[in-house]
Amino acid sequence: MAEHNKHTDHAEAHFREKHLMLDPLPRGQMNEMVMESMHTTSWKFWVVFAGLSVVVAYGLFYSWGVMIAEGLGVAGVNRPSYWGIFLVNTVFWIGISHAGTFISAILRVFKAEFRRPFTRAAELMTTFGLIQAGFSILMHMGRVWLSYWLMPYPNQRMLWPNLHSPLTWDLLAITTYLLSSTMYLFLPLIPDVAMARDRSSGWRKTFYKILALGFRGTEGEWTHLRNAMNIFAFAIIPVMFSVHTIVSWDFAAATRPGWNSTIFGPYFVVGALHSGMGAVVMVLVVVRGTMKNMKYFIRPEHFEAIGRLMLIISMTWAYFFFNDYMVQWYGGDKWTKQLLHFHEAGPMGWMWFVMLIFNVAIPWAVLWNARWRATPWIVFSVGLLINVGMWFERYIIIPVSLSINRMPFTWRLYQPGIEIPLGIGTLAFFILLYMTASKLIPLIPVWEVQEGQMAHELKKFGRETVVTVSELE
Amino acid sequence: MAESNLVDILAVFPDLEPAADAIEHLRSLGVHDDCMNVISGIPVTEAMLGRPSQWTNVPRIALGGALLGFGAGVFLAFVSPYLYPYPIQVSTQAFIPGAPTVVVLFELTMLGMLLSTFLGVFLDSFFPNYRPMKYVPEVSDGKICILVECSYVEEKKIMDALKKLGAESVKPAEAQHL
Numbered sequence: 026m027a028e029h030n031k032h033t034d035h036a037e038a039h040f041r042e043k044h045l046m047l048d049p050l051p052r053g054q055m056n057e058m059v060m061e062s063m064h065t066t067s068w069k070f071w072v073v074f075a076g077l078s079v080v081v082a083y084g085l086f087y088s089w090g091v092m093i094a095e096g097l098g099v100a101g102v103n104r105p106s107y108w109g110i111f112l113v114n115t116v117f118w119i120g121i122s123h124a125g126t127f128i129s130a131i132l133r134v135f136k137a138e139f140r141r142p143f144t145r146a147a148e149l150m151t152t153f154g155l156i157q158a159g160f161s162i163l164m165h166m167g168r169v170w171l172s173y174w175l176m177p178y179p180n181q182r183m184l185w186p187n188l189h190s191p192l193t194w195d196l197l198a199i200t201t202y203l204l205s206s207t208m209y210l211f212l213p214l215i216p217d218v219a220m221a222r223d224r225s226s227g228w229r230k231t232f233y234k235i236l237a238l239g240f241r242g243t244e245g246e247w248t249h250l251r252n253a254m255n256i257f258a259f260a261i262i263p264v265m266f267s268v269h270t271i272v273s274w275d276f277a278a279a280t281r282p283g284w285n286s287t288i289f290g291p292y293f294v295v296g297a298l299h300s301g302m303g304a305v306v307m308v309l310v311v312v313r314g315t316m317k318n319m320k321y322f323i324r325p326e327h328f329e330a331i332g333r334l335m336l337i338i339s340m341t342w343a344y345f346f347f348n349d350y351m352v353q354w355y356g357g358d359k360w361t362k363q364l365l366h367f368h369e370a371g372p373m374g375w376m377w378f379v380m381l382i383f384n385v386a387i388p389w390a391v392l393w394n395a396r397w398r399a400t401p402w403i404v405f406s407v408g409l410l411i412n413v414g415m416w417f418e419r420y421i422i423i424p425v426s427l428s429i430n431r432m433p434f435t436w437r438l439y440q441p442g443i444e445i446p447l448g449i450g451t452l453a454f455f456i457l458l459y460m461t462a463s464k465l466i467p468l469i470p471v472w473e474v475q476e477g478q479m480a481h482e483l484k485k486f487g488r489e490t491v492v493t494v495s496e497l498e
Numbered sequence: 499m500a501e502s503n504l505v506d507i508l509a510v511f512p513d514l515e516p517a518a519d520a521i522e523h524l525r526s527l528g529v530h531d532d533c534m535n536v537i538s539g540i541p542v543t544e545a546m547l548g549r550p551s552q553w554t555n556v557p558r559i560a561l562g563g564a565l566l567g568f569g570a571g572v573f574l575a576f577v578s579p580y581l582y583p584y585p586i587q588v589s590t591q592a593f594i595p596g597a598p599t600v601v602v603l604f605e606l607t608m609l610g611m612l613l614s615t616f617l618g619v620f621l622d623s624f625f626p627n628y629r630p631m632k633y634v635p636e637v638s639d640g641k642i643c644i645l646v647e648c649s650y651v652e653e654k655k656i657m658d659a660l661k662k663l664g665a666e667s668v669k670p671a672e673a674q675h676l
Contacts, residue, residue, distance in 0.1 A: 052539060052640025177574055185578040189591070189598050197605040204609065208616040216539070216638075222676060223635035234676060238620075239627030241676070242637050243645075247541040248552035249622040256560050256615045264608050271601065475640065476540045497543065 058318035084450025110444035111165035118158035124301025125151025300415035303408035325399035332398025383414025506671035516664035559618035567610015630673035
């Protein structure tokens with residue numbers, strides 16, 4: 026009997042160590058931990074911050090200034106590849122932005138409990154990723170000061186945007202998604218900034234007081250907030266799907282070999298989730314490793330769960346890739362076959378193979394193992410490789426596919442120019458925004474964690490101890 | 499004149515159970531549900547505390563916003579092509595195309611719905627509100643606070659009852675800057 030009790034105690038201790046939801050701390054202590062993580066900043070943070078600021082100043086703002094002054098000629102886009110890295114980056118950043126909604130909204134709708142500590146970290150990626158996507162589109166436009174011509178408003182020229190064009194749908198979809206995801210980021214943040222307000226002084230107090238809007242946590246306030254979050258969680262999912270589907274139609278609606286595919290919509294959505302999940306896992310590993318107290322909130326169980334999703338998404342991506350490839354290859358169109366051959370055996374063929382290795386072979390080889398996918402540095406590496414692979418995929422779809430067409434005398438390989446510093450600038454700006462946010466807003470939604478901890482308990486069925494979750498809503 | 503006879507009491511409870519018991523007891527003392535409010539650091543459902551359902555306009559505002567967004571989509575898709583001085587007909591293309599219209603209607607309907615849902619929270623909760631309010635910061639540490647409005651003559655009786663029911667602190671509520 027004593028032996029059995031000892032075994033049960035050991036099993037319970039193991040569960041509590043493993044699962045955040047079964048290892049509750051007093052709410053006040055969790056609040057303090059999150060506040061401390063925001064307030065504690067090492068010199069290394071400032072060194073990286075300063076370095077990134079220099080990269081952003083040069084790569085993003087100076088280089089963009091040069092392009093505005095000199096014209097699009099300083100970029101590598103030219104006949105026949107009029108779409109280059111700017112649009113590769115646009116698609117890439119919109120893809121990154123999908124992870125936030127996927128983790129926060131879809132997992133919320135399906136009540137996946139492991140999501141709780143990192144929904145905000147993922148939502149922040151959505152908003153900051155979309156900002157970079159917006160920048161990339163504006164860069165691609167060249168004459169950025171005329172971007173307002175896209176907006177539908179009565180004007181002296183009596184012109185309206187052409188709503189038959191997928192590019193105008195892009196504007197509508199990305200604007201809708203950027204606004205929605207920012208609002209969806211803000212709503213669950215209100216109780217946490219109210220918590221920060223109650224624990225701050227000086228300029229931080231004023232900052233949080235403004236953001237908290239006077240939230241106290243009355244029954245009415247929670248009811249309105251909960252209703253709104255439910256509406257958002259359901260409604261933002263089709264918006265998310267529509268955004269990348271519409272981005273895919275920029276290509277699929279054209280009668281070009283390699284682009285004119287009916288499967289491009291879901292293929293792009295899955296690709297977006299693939300890179301987005303990889304980016305989320307990278308962010309979580311960095312946050313856990315560099316910010317104080319984060320090891321309590323972000324545990325191997327979370328990497329294990331995200332790793333499982335990454336594996337499923339990788340398999341789905343492979344399925345769509347093969348489906349797209351197979352139908353085009355089978356069709357037998359001369360120009361399409363030539364393009365497929367160019368992808369694999371042309372001067373950028375190495376990129377095509379690396380894409381498949383990074384997006385499929387490595388995730389499958391690594392993520393099937395529960396222990397490996399629960400190891401932070403391993404999932405970080407897989408996430409990084411997936412992102413490189415997915416960037417390559419977009420590069421192959423856009424400038425590589427445009428390099429050859431039905432007029433062989435125009436064939437020319439795309440050589441990027443100022444796009445390279447501008448692309449690095451957007452990446453640095455994304456990281457810089459994230460670093461700034463990590464010091465200003467609670468990255469962990471403490472109230473959601475506490476709510477989850479209230480709902481979880483260990484229960485004995487016969488001699489086995491299992492985790493149970495109560496439906497609190 | 500009658501309002502000046504009313505006082506607010508703030509009772510802080512360590513957990514849900516004693517707070518739920520206190521609400522039940524307050525009701526037996528004649529305090530109406532409308533005279534109570536619960537302030538908490540997590541969303542505590544009405545059922546947990548035995549409280550009546552809270553009314554919210556957020557879904558209705560969201561629906562209104564969706565209709566407005568749909569209307570904006572109809573304007574862009576069906577009306578704006580006619581606003582050109584000489585409406586442009588391109589070859590055999592439909593002047594108002596079917597499938598692209600669905601895209602425009604969908605995006606603007608969703609935008610209208612989500613914007614109005616967000617605004618609905620502001621309207622229903624009277625956000626932003628930076629005036630002094632009755633509140634205790636312990637709420638964000640996980641405590642459950644019951645705010646009771648009662649007449650001056652009942653103040654002592656209710657405060658004593660709340661203390662007996664396990665409140666960590668019971669005091670007259672004073673509005674303060676958050």
